[in-house]
Amino acid sequence: MSYKAKFRVWRGEGGEGRLEDFTVEVNDGEVVLDIIHRLQATQAPDLAVRWNCKAGKCGSCSMEINGKPRLGCMTRMSTFAEDETITVTPMRAFPVIKDLVTDVSFNYQKAREIPSFTPPSDVKPGEYRMQQIDVERSQEFRKCIECFMCNNVCHVIRDHEENKPAFAGPRFLMRIAELDMHPYDVADRKDAAQEEHGLGYCNITKCCTEVCPEHIKITDNALIPMKERVVDRRYDPLVWLGNKIFRRSDAKR
Amino acid sequence: MTQTTAENTARRQRAQIKERTLRTDQWWRYPLVTFIIFMAFLIYATWAIFDKSFFVSPYHAPFASPCLAQATCPEEARLFGFAPFGDWYTLPPGLLILGLPAGFRFTCYYYRKAYYRGFWLSPPACAVGEPHRRYTGESRFPLILQNIHRYFFYAAIVIGLILAIDAVKALIGKPDGLGTWILIINAVFINLYTLSCHSCRHITAGRLNHFSRHPVRYRAWGFVSKLNAKHQELALISMFTVMGADLYVRLVAKGIINFPFA
Ligand code: SF4
Ligand code: SF4
Ligand code: FES
Numbered sequence: 253m254s255y256k257a258k259f260r261v262w263r264g265e266g267g268e269g270r271l272e273d274f275t276v277e278v279n280d281g282e283v284v285l286d287i288i289h290r291l292q293a294t295q296a297p298d299l300a301v302r303w304n305c306k307a308g309k310c311g312s313c314s315m316e317i318n319g320k321p322r323l324g325c326m327t328r329m330s331t332f333a334e335d336e337t338i339t340v341t342p343m344r345a346f347p348v349i350k351d352l353v354t355d356v357s358f359n360y361q362k363a364r365e366i367p368s369f370t371p372p373s374d375v376k377p378g379e380y381r382m383q384q385i386d387v388e389r390s391q392e393f394r395k396c397i398e399c400f401m402c403n404n405v406c407h408v409i410r411d412h413e414e415n416k417p418a419f420a421g422p423r424f425l426m427r428i429a430e431l432d433m434h435p436y437d438v439a440d441r442k443d444a445a446q447e448e449h450g451l452g453y454c455n456i457t458k459c460c461t462e463v464c465p466e467h468i469k470i471t472d473n474a475l476i477p478m479k480e481r482v483v484d485r486r487y488d489p490l491v492w493l494g495n496k497i498f499r500r501s502d503a504k505r
Numbered sequence: 506m507t508q509t510t511a512e513n514t515a516r517r518q519r520a521q522i523k524e525r526t527l528r529t530d531q532w533w534r535y536p537l538v539t540f541i542i543f544m545a546f547l548i549y550a551t552w553a554i555f556d557k558s559f560f561v562s563p564y565h566a567p568f569a570s571p572c573l574a575q576a577t578c579p580e581e582a583r584l585f586g587f588a589p590f591g592d593w594y595t596l597p598p599g600l601l602i603l604g605l606p607a608g609f610r611f612t613c614y615y616y617r618k619a620y621y622r623g624f625w626l627s628p629p630a631c632a633v634g635e636p637h638r639r640y641t642g643e644s645r646f647p648l649i650l651q652n653i654h655r656y657f658f659y660a661a662i663v664i665g666l667i668l669a670i671d672a673v674k675a676l677i678g679k680p681d682g683l684g685t686w687i688l689i690i691n692a693v694f695i696n697l698y699t700l701s702c703h704s705c706r707h708i709t710a711g712r713l714n715h716f717s718r719h720p721v722r723y724r725a726w727g728f729v730s731k732l733n734a735k736h737q738e739l740a741l742i743s744m745f746t747v748m749g750a751d752l753y754v755r756l757v758a759k760g761i762i763n764f765p766f767a
Binding site: 264318321437455481 | 517518614631645654711712
């Protein structure tokens with residue numbers, strides 16, 4: 253079975269551009285990325301799109317389909333009505349290179365700003381002892397395929413370009429949570445999360461969780477637990493007093 | 506064709522799409538429904554505070570419990586006879602305690618999400634532009650105060666306990682009363698909601714990094730985590746049960762509901 257679908261695709265270089273209309277063949281079992289490739293092959297040979305695995309695992313083909321951040325390779329055409337016009341645009345929060353391809357270097361820069369895993373100096377490699385339950389929580393976060401759709405959808409920067417310097421975005425706040433929950437990480441992540449990486453900007457409205465193709469519970473399992481850890485450190489006077497009196501540190505518990 | 510290199514200024518610009526959103530589904534339903542439900546709750550709560558018929562033996566309306574004022578609380582309505590506010594206090598007794606459950610819900614992570622979306626439209630829905638020009642979220646005053654949620658959680662544990670006591674009192678006084686069972690169901694959901702709180706999850710063991718060294722707390726964390734996954738549902742269900750139970754008791758107290766097993 254095949255039919256002709258109506259597509260509107262963003263075309264342009266840099267920020268300038270417009271939505272261009274296409275009518276294009278769709279066959280059984282195809283996904284949006286297949287249709288974009290058919291447009292390339294038949295009507296728009298210079299249409300730019302980034303992709304790689306076609307299996308939802310490389311995180312390259314992030315785009316916005318009918319206004320929602322989605323992976324092009326994982327969005328089945330069968331989820332749309334045949335007479336529906338399907339609008340495909342690049343991710344909104346990042347600068348456009350060409351057509352559907354955005355410059356996602358913001359994310360790489362934010363990744364670099366987070367100090368890497370910091371083990372205690374007296375534990376040598378080979379001496380780490382952890383049980384499965386100690387690392388289970390952060391394993392969820394390691395399913396991330398770095399599609400950056402969570403950072404793209406987050407209104408903190410999507411709607412406010414000026415917040416970009418102050419805010420690491422859900423992807424990297426989750427990275428901080430992952431390290432902070434690590435049994436052998438001793439770096440100070442709590443104050444840094446709040447002061448340098450903008451955890452306070454997040455208002456837990458859960459759009460990152462809604463769009464994550466790996467179904468990671470970013471808000472419930474990373475951001476809110478991290479906010480609670482910051483409360484321990486900074487906003488809970490009882491904990492603060494206890495730490496002052498007993499001079500204890502959270503790091504190794 | 507111009508080269509778009511990283512140095513090119515054109516490459517610093519996002520797609521200049523005019524529409525606030527290109528979503529085609531009914532994204533406005535969630536904020537709208539949230540707005541309507543919360544408004545209904547606020548209006549009811551405001552009325553209930555000033556309504557005087559909050560007690561009819563053995564039922565105590567949850568919005569006015571515990572009753573701490575000597576002037577307005579009948580002997581039987583007091584918690585173990587405890588009424589520290591003397592005759593000088595003549596305002597509605599609900600005012601004395603309502604701040605605690607209200608503060609708990611107001612700073613609750615679920616309610617925050619819901620009203621930031623439904624009332625403040627920040628954002629109204631995912632990938633829908635928000636109407637505000639500037640945004641700092643919970644990074645500074647006043648919203649940084651949301652971080653006191655944990656204290657309201659401690660208070661909510663106490664309130665949950667008191668509602669459970671009220672339910673037991675009703676059970677002793679009138680085991681076959683419909684109101685008794687309404688109060689019991691309400692107490693169960695209020696306490697489940699309280700236990701499913703994110704702060705509770707954090708306190709049980711979320712703050713630890715070595716679960717394996719704290720097996721009991723780890724088990725508790727597993728249990729709270731299961732409840733926590735249903736936090737939104739429990740928040741809404743308990744909101745309806747508390748409103749329903751409160752209204753029911755008041756209607757019985759007013760004699761509007763008066764069948765034999767009421
Ligand atoms: S939950 Fe926080 S980080 Fe995630 S999209 Fe919403 S504001 Fe951004
Ligand atoms: S957390 Fe999810 S949405 Fe964000 S980059 Fe990773 S896979 Fe993509
Ligand atoms: S092409 Fe790899 S995730 Fe879509």
